[in-house]
Amino acid sequence: MATHTGRLTAEATARTSVSVHQLNRSFGDHQVLNGLDLTIHADEFVAILGRSGSGKSTLLRAIAGLDHDVTGSGAIDTPDSVSVVFQDARLLPWARVLDNVILGLGGPDTTTRGIEALAEVGLAGRERAWPTELSGGEQQRVALARSLVRAPELLLADEPFGALDALTRIRMHDLLRTLCVRHRPAVLLVTHDVDEAIDLADRVVVLDQGRLAADITVRLGADRDHADPEFGRLRAELLGHLGVRIEHAA
């Protein structure tokens, strides 16, 4: 059975946020992750691309410790505080927005921290709204605030913007970028969207049948222009790893 091998030492945490070693996961006879190794450094933003069924969510769930329905082996080290954001915001419909953000948090200043987190994601004044009164993008903002208020060292995000329209998605990219600069968690983002991966990540890994098919550092500045030739080169390289060929016009 796979194990979470305990916590990283303080010295190692300074450099490494997540360490996955020789990870195997199977659903019955179907082996989904095959001897996978991955290290994510503290403050690093890593995006995972891969075709449908390549094992992206299985990897994220394993790192989150949410994979009780699979068998496997290998070692995973994570920091103490980990937050997970999914494609659906998973808000409690019977709790107001602020209560969703601070639910389960202890401490005397919990309400203030919750209000501040909502302001950070652009939802000041919506504390007493019900989740059903918010748009999909606003609900994802609440989910981000719920993660942020816990000050995670590691943020795991499984297609968090997958259900949003294109414009809201771009706004959420800006927001996530800003929050990452301010709070500096390590991030592991699962996405189907190559441009989203290049827009946000320091490094993009590609999964293929549960193995790492590519591990590419994004050498672009903070303002990422889709028209930049390097952006286009990376896009073509990543699409190539995903089995998509781009024909360039002569």
Ligand SMILES: Nc1ncnc2c1ncn2[C@@H]1O[C@H](COP(=O)(O)OP(=O)(O)OP(=O)(O)O)[C@@H](O)[C@H]1O
């Ligand atoms: N609970 C489960 N029971 C059985 N098989 C599962 C289960 N969850 C996932 N699988 C299988 O494991 C494989 C990998 O699934 P996973 O969700 O990790 O892929 P993915 O890369 O995230 O795919 P997608 O991009 O479509 O979300 C798939 O073949 C899937 O059918």
